Amino acid sequence: xxxxxxxxxxxxxxxxxxxxxxxxxxxxxxxxxxxxxxxxxxxxxxxxxxxxxxxxxxxxxxxxxxxxxxxxxxxxxxxxxxxxxxxxxxxxxxxxxxxxxxxxxxxxxxxxxxxxxxxxxxxxxxxxxxxxxxxxxxxxxxxxxxxxxxxxxxxxxxxxxxxxxxxxxxxxxxxxxxxxxxxxxxxxxxxxxxxxxxxxxxxxxxxxxxxxxxxxxxxxxxxxxxxxxxxxxxxxxxxxxxxxxxxxxxxxxxxxxxxxxxxxxxxxxxxxxxxxxxxxxxxxxxxxxxxxxxxxxxxxxxxxxxxxxxxxxxxxxxxxxxxxxxxxxxxxxxxxxxxxxxxxxxxxxxxxxxxxxxxxxxxx
Amino acid sequence: xxxxxxxxxxxxxxxxxxxxxxxxxxxxxxxxxxxxxxxxxxxxxxxxxxxxxxxxxxxxxxxxxxxxxxxxxxxxxxxxxxxxxxxxxxxxxxxxxxxxxxxxxxxxxxxxxxxxxxxxxxxxxxxxxxxxxxxxxxxxxxxxxxxxxxxxxxxxxxxxxxxxxxxxxxxxxxxxxxxxxxxxxxxxxxxxxxxxxxxxxxxxxxxxxxxxxxxxxxxxxxxxxxxxxxxxxxxxxxxxxxxxxxxxxxxxxxxxxxxxxxxxxxxxxxxxxxxxxxxxxxxxxxxxxxxxxxxxxxxxxxxxxxxxxx
Amino acid sequence: xxxxxxxxxxxxxxxxxxxxxxxxxxxxxxxxxxxxxxxxxxxxxxxxxxxxxxxxxxxxxxxxxxxxxxxxxxxxxxxxxxxxxxxxxxxxxxxxxxxxxxxxxxxxxxxxxxxxxxxxxxxxxxxxxxxxxxxxxxxxxxxxxxxxxxxxxxxxxxxxxxxxxxxxxxxxxxxxxxxxxxxxxxxxxxxxxxxxxxxxxxxxxxxxxxxxxxxxxxxxxxxxxxxxxxxxxxxxxxxxxxxxxxxxxxxxxxxxxxxxxxxxxxxxxxxxxxxxxxxxxxxxxxxxxxxxxxxxxxxxx
Ligand SMILES: Nc1ncnc2c1ncn2[C@@H]1O[C@H](COP(=O)(O)OP(=O)(O)OP(=O)(O)O)[C@@H](O)[C@H]1O
Ligand SMILES: [Mg+2]
Numbered sequence: 001x002x003x004x005x006x007x008x009x010x011x012x013x014x015x016x017x018x019x020x021x022x023x024x025x026x027x028x029x030x031x032x033x034x035x036x037x038x039x040x041x042x043x044x045x046x047x048x049x050x051x052x053x054x055x056x057x058x059x060x061x062x063x064x065x066x067x068x069x070x071x072x073x074x075x076x077x078x079x080x081x082x083x084x085x086x087x088x089x090x091x092x093x094x095x096x097x098x099x100x101x102x103x104x105x106x107x108x109x110x111x112x113x114x115x116x117x118x119x120x121x122x123x124x125x126x127x128x129x130x131x132x133x134x135x136x137x138x139x140x141x142x143x144x145x146x147x148x149x150x151x152x153x154x155x156x157x158x159x160x161x162x163x164x165x166x167x168x169x170x171x172x173x174x175x176x177x178x179x180x181x182x183x184x185x186x187x188x189x190x191x192x193x194x195x196x197x198x199x200x201x202x203x204x205x206x207x208x209x210x211x212x213x214x215x216x217x218x219x220x221x222x223x224x225x226x227x228x229x230x231x232x233x234x235x236x237x238x239x240x241x242x243x244x245x246x247x248x249x250x251x252x253x254x255x256x257x258x259x260x261x262x263x264x265x266x267x268x269x270x271x272x273x274x275x276x277x278x279x280x281x282x283x284x285x286x287x288x289x290x291x292x293x294x295x296x297x298x299x300x301x302x303x304x305x306x307x308x309x310x311x312x313x314x315x316x317x318x319x320x321x322x323x324x325x326x327x328x329x330x331x332x333x334x335x336x337x338x339x340x341x342x343x344x345x346x347x348x349x350x351x352x353x354x355x356x357x358x359x360x361x362x363x364x
Numbered sequence: 365x366x367x368x369x370x371x372x373x374x375x376x377x378x379x380x381x382x383x384x385x386x387x388x389x390x391x392x393x394x395x396x397x398x399x400x401x402x403x404x405x406x407x408x409x410x411x412x413x414x415x416x417x418x419x420x421x422x423x424x425x426x427x428x429x430x431x432x433x434x435x436x437x438x439x440x441x442x443x444x445x446x447x448x449x450x451x452x453x454x455x456x457x458x459x460x461x462x463x464x465x466x467x468x469x470x471x472x473x474x475x476x477x478x479x480x481x482x483x484x485x486x487x488x489x490x491x492x493x494x495x496x497x498x499x500x501x502x503x504x505x506x507x508x509x510x511x512x513x514x515x516x517x518x519x520x521x522x523x524x525x526x527x528x529x530x531x532x533x534x535x536x537x538x539x540x541x542x543x544x545x546x547x548x549x550x551x552x553x554x555x556x557x558x559x560x561x562x563x564x565x566x567x568x569x570x571x572x573x574x575x576x577x578x579x580x581x582x583x584x585x586x587x588x589x590x591x592x593x594x595x596x597x598x599x600x601x602x603x604x605x606x607x608x609x610x611x612x613x614x615x616x617x618x619x620x621x622x623x624x625x626x627x628x629x630x631x632x633x634x635x636x637x638x639x640x641x642x643x644x645x646x647x648x649x650x651x652x653x654x655x656x657x658x659x660x661x662x663x664x665x666x667x668x669x670x671x672x673x674x
Numbered sequence: 675x676x677x678x679x680x681x682x683x684x685x686x687x688x689x690x691x692x693x694x695x696x697x698x699x700x701x702x703x704x705x706x707x708x709x710x711x712x713x714x715x716x717x718x719x720x721x722x723x724x725x726x727x728x729x730x731x732x733x734x735x736x737x738x739x740x741x742x743x744x745x746x747x748x749x750x751x752x753x754x755x756x757x758x759x760x761x762x763x764x765x766x767x768x769x770x771x772x773x774x775x776x777x778x779x780x781x782x783x784x785x786x787x788x789x790x791x792x793x794x795x796x797x798x799x800x801x802x803x804x805x806x807x808x809x810x811x812x813x814x815x816x817x818x819x820x821x822x823x824x825x826x827x828x829x830x831x832x833x834x835x836x837x838x839x840x841x842x843x844x845x846x847x848x849x850x851x852x853x854x855x856x857x858x859x860x861x862x863x864x865x866x867x868x869x870x871x872x873x874x875x876x877x878x879x880x881x882x883x884x885x886x887x888x889x890x891x892x893x894x895x896x897x898x899x900x901x902x903x904x905x906x907x908x909x910x911x912x913x914x915x916x917x918x919x920x921x922x923x924x925x926x927x928x929x930x931x932x933x934x935x936x937x938x939x940x941x942x943x944x945x946x947x948x949x950x951x952x953x954x955x956x957x958x959x960x961x962x963x964x965x966x967x968x969x970x971x972x973x974x975x
Contacts, residue, residue, distance in 0.1 A: 054555050059689045070687040075561025087552035091574040100570075101560030135661075148560070377877035378796035382804070385789040385852065388845050389807035393814060396822040403821070412825060456709060459702045471965075472958070473710045476717070479957035479964070481906030483923045484950045487930050488716045491723065491939060492736070501734035532713065540965050585813075592815050596908035600927055617817035618913070627821055634818045641813045 004066070005030040005188035006051060006156055011060035013046055020046045021212045023060070031186045035199040038209035039235070044192040047209075048158050051190065052081050065155050075101075077156075080149025084161040086141045088133040094144050095129040098151050112151075119150040122184070139170040146181070159191040163198065175201060196236055200224065208232045226354065230361035233284050233354055239318060239329045241284045245358060250277040257283050257355070260324030265300050268350045271364065280358035287318060287331040289349040292338075298352075302345030307338045321346065397638070404631035412627065421632040431633060434611040437523055441612070442591040445530045449587055450580070452531070453538030458568050460539065461546050471543075474536035482533065486600025489529035490516065516602055519609035526601055526610055533597075534590065538583045545579025546572060581648075588644055592637060613637050724748060724944035731939050747940035751948055755941050757928035764945050767925030771905055771952075773836060774921055778843035779900040782851055783893060785844060790855025791885050795867045796877060805852065812849035816909060827914065834916025842914050843904050851896055858892040859885065898960050899967045902953040922949045 006028040013021040020043045028034050036044045049055040051062060053074035061070045069077045088097050095116060102112045120126045123143045133141055142162055149157055162178075163171045179202055182189055193199055199206050200220040207217045208231075216228045227233035233241050246259035248266075255277060256263040264283065266272060275281070291299055308327065309320040312334065319330045319338050323346060330346065338344070355364045379386075407417045425431050456474060460467060477485065492498050495514035503511040515525035549572055557567040573580070595614040602610045604619075613633055620630030719736055724747050726740040753763040792798075793805055823842070824833060832838035862885075870880045911921035920928075926949040930942045957964050 049555070052555070052559060054558060056690045061686065061688050068687050070689070071691040073561070074559045079559065081555065081559045083552040083556060085550055085552045087550060087556035089553070089557075089571050091571075101562060104560070104562050104566060134658075145556075148556070152560070375796060375798050378792045378798055378801075381788045381796075381877065381881075382792045382798075382801065384785045384844075385792075385808060385848065386804050388848050389804040389811065392819055392823070392845055393807050393811040396819040396826075397814070399822040400818050452709075455705070459706050462699070462702050464702065464706065470706055470710060472961075473713050475965070476954065476957060477713060479902055479953045480950045481908060481923050481953070483906075483908045483927050484946050487926070487942065487946050488720055491943065492716055492719050497731060497734050497939065498736055502736035502738075505734050532716065536713070544965075589813055595817075596923075599908070600930075603931065614815065614817050618820070618909070621821045621824070622913070631821060634815070634821070637815045638818050641815065645810065645813060 003030045004028070005032065005064070006190065007063040008047075008051070009061045009063070011047075011050060011062065012058045013043075013050055013055060014058045019212065021050070024212070024214065026207065026214065026217070028188055028190065030188055033182050033189045033191065033202055033204045035203035035206045036190065036192045036209060037194065037196065037199040037206055037235075040194065042209045043212040044194075044209055045160055046212075048081075048160050048190060048192050051077075051156075052079050052158055053077050075105075078154050079156045079158055080152050080154040081158040082142070082145045082149055082160070082162045084164050086133070086138075086145045086165075088141060088144055088148075090133050093130050093132055094125065094136070094147075097133070097144055098147050101148070102151060115151045115153065119147040122150065122181070123147050137170075138166050139174055142166065142174060143177075146178075155188060157187055157189045159189065161192055161194070163193070163195070171195075171198075178202065196238070208235060210235075225352070226363070227284075228363050230282060230284070230356050233356070233363075237286055239287055241286050241354070242290070242328045244283040244285070244326065244328075246281060246283060248275055248277050248279050248281055257281060259283065260326065262303055262324050264303070264348055264350075266350055266355065268298055268300075269353070269355060270351060275355065275364050279364075281364065282356040282358050282361075284354040284356060285328075285348055286352070287329045289352040290328065290330045291347040291349065292319065292321075292330055292332060292336075292344050293346075295347055296349065299347035299349050301347030303347075305344055305346050307340055307342040307344060309340065310338045400631045401635050403627060404635045406628050408627040408631070410625040410627065417628070421628040425629055425632045425636075428629075430608050430611055431613075431616055433608055434613045434616045434633075437610060437612055438591065438594075440523060441527055441530065441594065442588070444524075444527050445534065445591060446584065446587045448527070448531045449534045449538040450583060453535050453583065454542050454573070456535065456539040457543040457546055460543055471540065474539050476536070477533045478537045480533070482594075482596035483600040485529050485533045486597045486602075489525065489532070490601045493525050493528075517606060519606050522602055522606060522609045526598065529597060529601055530594070534587060537586065541579050541583045541586070542576070545576035548579070549575055585644070585648075588640075592640060720943045720947055724751075724940050724947055726940055728936075728938060728940060744940075747938070747944040748948070750938075751929070751941045751944035755929050755938075755945060757925060757932055764922060764925055764929070764948055767920060767922035768948070770915070770919050770925075771922040774839055774843070774911070774915065774919065775901055775904045778840045778847070778904050779897060781840060782844040782847035782900055783896045786848060786851030786896065787855050787886070787889060787893070788881065789848070789852040790857075790859050791881050792877075793852070793856045794859035794862070795864075795880070805856070808849045808852055812853070816846070820909075820913065824913065834914065834919075836915075836919050839910060839915045839919060842910050843900075843907070846910070847900055847903070850899070854892060854896055854899075855889070858889060862888065894960075895963060895967045898956060898964055902956055902964075905952050 004027050006026075008024055008026040011021055011024040011026075012019070024047070036047060038044055046055065050057050051064075053069065053072060057070065061068055063069065064077055064079065074081075089100065092100060098116045098119060099112050102115065116129075117126075120129060123146060125140065125143050125147060128136060128140055128144070133144070136144065142165075145162070159178075163174055166174065175198055178191075182202075191198075191202060200223075203220050205217060206220050206223050208215045208223060210231050216223055216232045218226075223232065224236055227236060227241075230243070234243070244257070244259045244264075246257040246264075248255055249258045249263065250256075251263075254265055254267050255272065255275060256265045258264075266275070266283075269275070291301075295301065303323060305321040305323040305328075307319060307321050311318045311320070314334070316334050317332050317336065319332055321328050321330060321344065328346075332338075356362060357364055402414075403412055404421055405416050405418060406413055407415055407420070460470060464470070493514055493516045494501075495517050498514065500512060500514050503513075515521035515528075546568075553571065553575070554567065557571055562571070593614060594612055595618065598604060598610055598612050598615050604611045604615050614637070617630045617634045617637070620626045620633065624630075715737075722737065722740060723731060725743050725745070727742065727744050727746075730741055751763055752765055754761050755763045789805075793801055827833035827838050827842075832841065866884065867880065870884055875883065905921075906923065907921065908923045908927065911924045912927075915921055915924070926945050929945050960967075
């Protein structure tokens with residue numbers, strides 16, 4: 001228990017009849033960067049607000065640094081929070097924004113100055129201290145908002161989509177800064193987003209949520225490579241994973257997935273032993289695990305296909321092809337060009353694909 | 365070519381459609397005002413006469429105790445009414461914001477007086493404050509003989525009775541406007557202040573109130589306009605009395621152009637009534653102009669900031 | 675106040691925080707309830723007084739429920755109460771108010787809708803200047819312009835006539851209503867207008883076929899604003915309507931302040947309630963719309 005920072009036990013939250021969170025359990029280690037990821041309305045903000053104490057839970061307990069804080073006021077929980085809309089106090093200068101909470105708490109002046117100075121240094125907002133929020137750019141405002149959490153010297157930082165209001169360039173800049181901040185401070189951070197790039201780049205672990213339930217809690221690589229179910233598989237990645245609906249058949253002791261008359265041998269799938277012949281399955285292949293015209297170690301094929309559309313994306317390109325009448329995306333190196341109607345042969349990298357039970361949608 | 369002609373035609377139609385607006389704007393709010401101001405320099409009685417007498421009517425006006433009391437009254441009435449409706453209105457709005465039960469019922473109760481005419485308001489309060497059969501006698505009958513409350517019959521206190529009626533009529537609206545302002549504040553501000561550990565009352569006064577300048581200004585202006593216009597209430601509740609204790613400029617003007625048949629003095633008074641409004645609008649104009657300037661500076665700073673970043 | 679169920683295990687906080695009835699909360703309710711009493715008392719007194727007989731009123735129990743409920747005062751207020759020599763009650767005043775309010779409301783809204791529409795989509799040279807003047811007019815005390823208007827109306831021959839008072843109400847309703855409609859039309863997408871222009875529709879066609887049907891909600895707000903405002907008007911009614919068209923508020927004031935004979939407080943209060951009835955019904959029926967109307971009317975400029 002020693003190095004658990006935030007621990008959530010059987011947490012439920014209802015708004016009247018609507019059950020938003022249902023008996024959730026979650027443990028976050030000290031210094032861990034946890035990202036909550038999921039579609040809109042899945043309860044990410046709700047969970048964060050429960051941890052912050054901004055919502056009264058319907059059932060369950062919340063521990064922060066070993067202390068049961070279920071009934072504590074937000075200010076006594078040792079948390080700081082950063083919001084999507086920045087939520088700066090508009091009529092106060094940056095300096096006042098940072099210090100207001102401390103002054104209300106009755107902290108001594110020198111100590112307040114010291115803390116504000118330190119936070120401003122860390123975030124490089126010293127030149128802005130006398131400005132009002134309206135005189136700041138979006139990125140600067142969000143830095144001040146982070147500073148407001150920083151001066152409170154808390155154990156846990158909570159971020160609710162802090163970068164969603166920023167344009168793409170600033171977003172990637174601030175993303176790096178938050179990562180640096182985490183490395184410098186090594187506080188526990190819980191970060192809500194629905195941007196998967198943010199999730200994958202920032203997180204030690206990612207919790208993918210849907211309908212108030214954590215679907216998968218793993219490190220980013222595992223989430224991406226080995227999604228536990230069809231939802232996680234489809235939610236992560238862009239373009240999203242290709243799903244081929246088929247049935248497992250067996251010929252001469254070797255299992256294949258039969259898809260629209262095409263038989264894809266899956267002998268090299270890691271957990272092949274658990275797959276029964278005759279089950280209806282969904283074979284999920286990320287665009288980068290389908291190859292065109294190149295046989296590699298562990299790939300199966302060739303299968304005949306036709307190029308539909310070619311989309312150069314800069315670093316690489318996406319080729320949309322028709323395989324057995326289904327549209328499939330394939331990622332290829334930037335140099336390769338394909339023309340529509342071109343006939344090609346494709347190979348599947350079976351060790352890297354995912355196979356889901358069509359009925360339960362769980363990974364096999 | 366045809367397109368252009370059509371556009372012209374459309375514009376002509378628009379001007380035709382706007383004739384009522386143009387004629388009211390110019391006819392009423394320019395010509396009538398100029399006419400009134402002009403008459404204030406003449407010795408018009410019941411009908412307008414254009415024999416100019418300089419500032420004589422203004423001298424006469426300020427020499428009249430009736431006008432002096434009117435002016436005193438309107439300042440007192442205005443100050444207390446606006447202060448009261450804003451303060452109590454804000455308190456009510458804050459309390460209404462506490463997730464109370466029956467919010468709708470409370471809102472209905474606070475606001476219904478505003479739906480009633482000021483004549484009705486005046487007559488009701490005249491009756492409630494009646495010295496012989498009103499609240500005073502009811503309390504006495506219940507055994508509270510010491511309770512003396514009949515402000516309207518005493519020249520010293522009559523204006524306060526009028527203020528009570530005004531507060532009763534106008535507080536609900538202020539509350540409704542300010543509550544809308546409070547509800548319009550970003551919810552994240554509340555969350556942030558809770559996380560910061562700022563007590564709720566402190567948030568309401570140090571953070572929320574400065575953020576809703578628009579709602580406060582709206583309520584303030586609304587009350588100012590109703591103060592300057594106050595006429596029906598006075599006529600109904602005291603008819604300016606006892607004596608001339610509750611005279612108001614608006615009543616003064618109407619009396620002088622009708623029963624007193626002294627339009628010259630009346631128009632002098634009306635001209636002075638226009639002054640506070642012009643000051644108010646001028647003040648607003650300056651504030652807006654300053655806001656525009658700040659906006660510009662902000663844009664400049666933003667440009668600088670983006671230059672710093674890159 | 676719902677007290678949450680007590681903790682079962684007791685040793686650790688779990689589930690929702692138990693709600694205590696704090697002194698602050700009691701204070702909040704106390705303040706609200708006391709205020710609510712202050713605001714309802716006059717209505718209560720009005721109603722009680724109107725249902726009592728004069729002997730009972732003279733006993734001086736202002737707030738008490740009547741010992742014997744009597745509607746005589748209501749009948750008298752409506753039918754036979756006297757203003758000076760006329761003893762027809764409030765009835766003629768009520769019908770006069772209807773005759774004034776209905777056409778004034780319609781006329782002022784139609785004009786304001788056209789104004790707002792022209793200001794939003796057909797700006798011509800100077801249109802904003804006139805609008806600015808009109809907005810300024812929203813703040814001008816009526817006393818400043820009332821005398822010249824009396825003179826002008828006399829010259830035209832509509833002083834103290836029904837058309838005169840209707841036109842007057844349309845004039846003074848114009849600033850706020852125009853603002854209301856201008857803001858509403860201004861919030862509509864310009865593309866809608868452009869598409870109609872490309873289809874060849876002109877000023878009036880677009881107004882009647884596209885804009886008018888879309889402005890039903892804002893028109894409801896405007897109707898609420900105007901009906902209550904005009905019904906409650908006293909100043910214009912007393913100056914411009916003339917004896918024959920005296921609206922209800924003026925008649926009410928005359929009935930109550932008539933000094934001849936003994937004062938019949940029950941009749942006065944019944945008359946007061948009758949005069950307040952129409953706007954009160956509008957208020958209770960329209961609810962949220964009413965608040966919206968005020969907010970819209972209050973945000974001047
Ligand atoms: N105050 C409330 N009353 C009722 N339902 C609510 C309330 N707040 C949130 N909800 C519901 O709870 C669910 C979860 O909301 P939440 O804000 O946690 O979603 P989210 O995952 O943060 O979504 P987003 O990415 O859009 O911010 C939603 O379905 C929402 O409709
Ligand atoms: Mg959210």
